[in-house]
Amino acid sequence: MNGAEAIIQVFCDSGIEVCFAxxxxxxxxxxxxxxxxxxxxxxxxxxxxxxxxAADGYGRMADKPAxxxxxxxxxxxxxxxxxxxxxxAYSPVVNIVGDHATYHLEYDAPLTSDxxxxxxxxxxxxxxxxxxxDLAKQGAKAIEAxxxxxxxxxxxxxxxxxxxxxxxxxxxPAKPTIPKTVSKSTVEKAxxxxxxxxxxxxxLGSRALREDALVQAGRIAAATGARLLCETFQTRLQRxxxxxxxxxxxxFGEMAADYIKDFDRIIFVGAKPPVSFFxxxxxxxxxxxxxxxxxxxxxxxxxxxxALTRLADALDxxxxxSNIQAPMIPPTEPGRLTAxxxxxxxAELMPKNAIISDEAATSGLALFPLTAGAAKHDWLxxxxxxxxQGLPVGVGAAIACPERKVICLQADGSAMYTxxxxxxxxxxxxxxxxxxxxxxxxxxxxxxxxxxxxSNPGPKALSMLDLSNPTLDWVALSEGQGxxxxxxxxxxxxxxxxKDALAHKGPRxxxxxxxxxxx
Numbered sequence: 001m002n003g004a005e006a007i008i009q010v011f012c013d014s015g016i017e018v019c020f021a022x023x024x025x026x027x028x029x030x031x032x033x034x035x036x037x038x039x040x041x042x043x044x045x046x047x048x049x050x051x052x053x054a055a056d057g058y059g060r061m062a063d064k065p066a067x068x069x070x071x072x073x074x075x076x077x078x079x080x081x082x083x084x085x086x087x088x089a090y091s092p093v094v095n096i097v098g099d100h101a102t103y104h105l106e107y108d109a110p111l112t113s114d115x116x117x118x119x120x121x122x123x124x125x126x127x128x129x130x131x132x133x134d135l136a137k138q139g140a141k142a143i144e145a146x147x148x149x150x151x152x153x154x155x156x157x158x159x160x161x162x163x164x165x166x167x168x169x170x171x172x173p174a175k176p177t178i179p180k181t182v183s184k185s186t187v188e189k190a191x192x193x194x195x196x197x198x199x200x201x202x203x204l205g206s207r208a209l210r211e212d213a214l215v216q217a218g219r220i221a222a223a224t225g226a227r228l229l230c231e232t233f234q235t236r237l238q239r240x241x242x243x244x245x246x247x248x249x250x251x252f253g254e255m256a257a258d259y260i261k262d263f264d265r266i267i268f269v270g271a272k273p274p275v276s277f278f279x280x281x282x283x284x285x286x287x288x289x290x291x292x293x294x295x296x297x298x299x300x301x302x303x304x305x306x307a308l309t310r311l312a313d314a315l316d317x318x319x320x321x322s323n324i325q326a327p328m329i330p331p332t333e334p335g336r337l338t339a340x341x342x343x344x345x346x347a348e349l350m351p352k353n354a355i356i357s358d359e360a361a362t363s364g365l366a367l368f369p370l371t372a373g374a375a376k377h378d379w380l381x382x383x384x385x386x387x388x389q390g391l392p393v394g395v396g397a398a399i400a401c402p403e404r405k406v407i408c409l410q411a412d413g414s415a416m417y418t419x420x421x422x423x424x425x426x427x428x429x430x431x432x433x434x435x436x437x438x439x440x441x442x443x444x445x446x447x448x449x450x451x452x453x454x455s456n457p458g459p460k461a462l463s464m465l466d467l468s469n470p471t472l473d474w475v476a477l478s479e480g481q482g483x484x485x486x487x488x489x490x491x492x493x494x495x496x497x498x499k500d501a502l503a504h505k506g507p508r509x510x511x512x513x514x515x516x517x518x519x
Contacts (some may be wrong), residue, residue: 001439003132004033006167007096007139007158014143014174016067016094018058019043020051020400022079024071025200026098029163031069035361043399043428045392046077046420052093053392053398053418056082059091060236060380061355061400065146065154066354068095073113075207076155082418083122083153088384089235090206090300092151094142095119099128115157124152128159136171144337147204149179149301150207150270179303187307190267190297191314194224198264204246205231208304211238217306218244223312228323229260231271233381240376245325248368249274252451265293270304277385280451324358328373332491339363341491342437342512343370346407349498350374352433354405358382359390361411362447363437363514387419391434395421398430405502407446408434412474413467418476425507426482433501434483434509439516440468485509 001009008030016042023031034040035067045051051068058066072077076097086093097115099105105112119126125145129135135158142154153488194200202217209230217228221244230237230246239245250256253276260266266273266288273294276285288294298307332344350356352375358364359382368379380397382389394408415436425432454461463469478485485508486501488494494512501508 001166001170002029003135003167004029004163005036006132006136006170007034008037008040010136010139010171010173011067011143014140015064016143017041018066019069020045020054020066020396021069022046022048022051022075023069023072024075024098026100026160027069027071029160029184030096030158043424045416045424046269048075049082049388049418050392050395050421050424051084053082053389053421054396054424055093056086056089056389057357057380057396059086059093059151059391059396060089060393061378061397063092065092065094065430066396068093070095070097072098072111072112072264073115073118076115076118080118080122082389082392084386085382085384087124087153089300090150090152091235091246092146093153094146095123095153095155097155097157098163099157099159102159103161103479113292118395119155119157122153123155125154126157129162132162132165132167133169134200136167136224140174143174143518144177144502147174147177149177156199180301181303182298182307184308186297187310187314188197190295191310193265193267193295194315196260196265199262201227201229201260201263201266202223202399203229203266203268203271206300206304208270208308209234209237210305211243213305213308214238214244216305218311218323219230219317219319220308220310220315221267222320222322223315223317231274233383234379235381235383237379238376239325239372239379241325241327241373243325243376244321244323247371251277251365253277253280253283253287253364257284260287260292261289263292265295268296269298269307304476325373330370332495334491337489337491337494337512337514339366339437339514342435342514344368344408345491345495345498346435347371347374349502350377350407351405351502352376354407355401356380357390357394357397357406357408359387359411359414360400360409361414362439363411363439364409367409386428387414391421394432394434395430398432399428402431406430406432408432410434410436412436412438412440412472416472417480422478422483422507422509423481429506431505433498435498436509436511437514438472438474438511439514440466442469474509476507483507483509485511487513489512489513
């Protein structure tokens with residue numbers, strides 16, 4: 001058994017079943033090892049950002065890591081944006097990055113680079129193997145690091161000769177990790193806060209947004225009248241009719257500050273106190289009011305459901321939660337298609353237990369509230385702000401949950417960052433329906449241009465935010481990669497197109513033509 005075979009064996013023994021890959025010469029022994037391992041599924045991505053984004057989506061839905069296989073520092077660098085998103089999502093991901101053979105490094109071949117330096121900013125854990133035996137042992141440690149609650153990005157660097165040389169001492173499987181729990185005194189302090197006068201909110205993020213944890217939050221709301229808020233961009237929110245409903249913090253900083261200014265205290269579970277997404281001239285970065293008391297019940301690394309359950313019990317909360325979302329399908333305005341029209345149709349047609357990958361950008365501001373009362377579903381968001389996540393996350397989610405329909409709500413501009421994900425959807429015959437919201441613009445940047453104080457942008461500035469010259473043809477782009485596609489310009493056409501797409505098992509794309517900003 002060589003080092004590559006040993007590390008793939010320990011991955012399989014530790015429960016890792018999928019490797020998203022874009023390999024090169026230095027990873028060929030890893031490729032051969034995966035080929036010889038029947039327990040490991042190999043999924044090819046045509047760009048490393050698809051590979052890392054798919055691993056993120058898989059980790060969010062499977063609650064365990066997939067592996068990625070990347071080629072040297074340059075290949076890792078191509079995947080960093082979606083590793084940034086994965087790290088911000090606290091997704092479990094294990095990267096294997098091949099390197100030159102140790103004796104080849106001194107010659108400074110063209111692809112030589114500081115791989116550890118490239119990996120460090122977007123990884124929670126980084127190691128380089130020291131021998132073929134150490135390669136598999138570091139692999140087990142990487143899995144343990146990735147599985148640290150609620151999840152981490154771990155990167156192991158594998159010199160080529162460690163992969164092809166003999167491994168004399170196979171590694172033991174990774175050990176299960178146990179999440180931290182909050183102390184009794186922390187729970188008591190939070191319970192005491194609810195006995196004080198004033199308005200209180202529970203602010204939830206990460207694993208606190210799963211259905212069982214939300215039931216506990218709803219019990220607390222039933223006992224205390226506390227409002228339930230959540231992060232603007234959630235890793236995985238389980239929502240829909242019959243589940244505990246939350247209020248989503250607005251995106252823009254001043255709107256978010258106004259939204260929470262009347263709370264006397266905010267108690268955080270699985271989330272940090274919110275800050276403005278960007279800095280703006282003359283506007284504050286920290287958005288909580290000075291009079292508001294901020295209290296952390298459980299940080300993101302503590303078991304959120306455990307903390308909420310213990311707090312609910314300490315408050316003698318009723319068994320049944322409040323804030324249950326009622327079924328609600330908003331009406332669709334006929335005629336010209338708009339973002340609101342897309343949201344209404346998606347809410348109506350969404351199948352039960354769908355997984356939504358949302359990178360709709362400005363259009364998503366309408367889609368999210370309109371789908372609140374749809375059938376039960378999971379909503380996956382752009383956690384780190386690095387665009388190009390939506391389609392790859394849909395790939396990973398579909399592989400993690402093949403029995404569930406995945407719907408990608410995707411803005412046209414950000415879709416072009418990782419458009420190759422469509423090819424992987426076709427190759428793997430994934431049950432993903434993609435809706436491209438095509439407004440031929442980087443619409444969010446038109447808004448941000450004004451918000452930073454540029455009041456009279458000229459044609460050169462506006463041209464950098466415009467996608468209409470030439471106009472992207474998403475039907476052609478999709479069908480060229482093997483995904484059947486159709487274009488819709490009216491609400492009626494979109495309803496028919498989406499209904500047909502969802503009725504098929506396998507990848508489909510609907511291009512929804514909506515007005516540009518101000519159009």
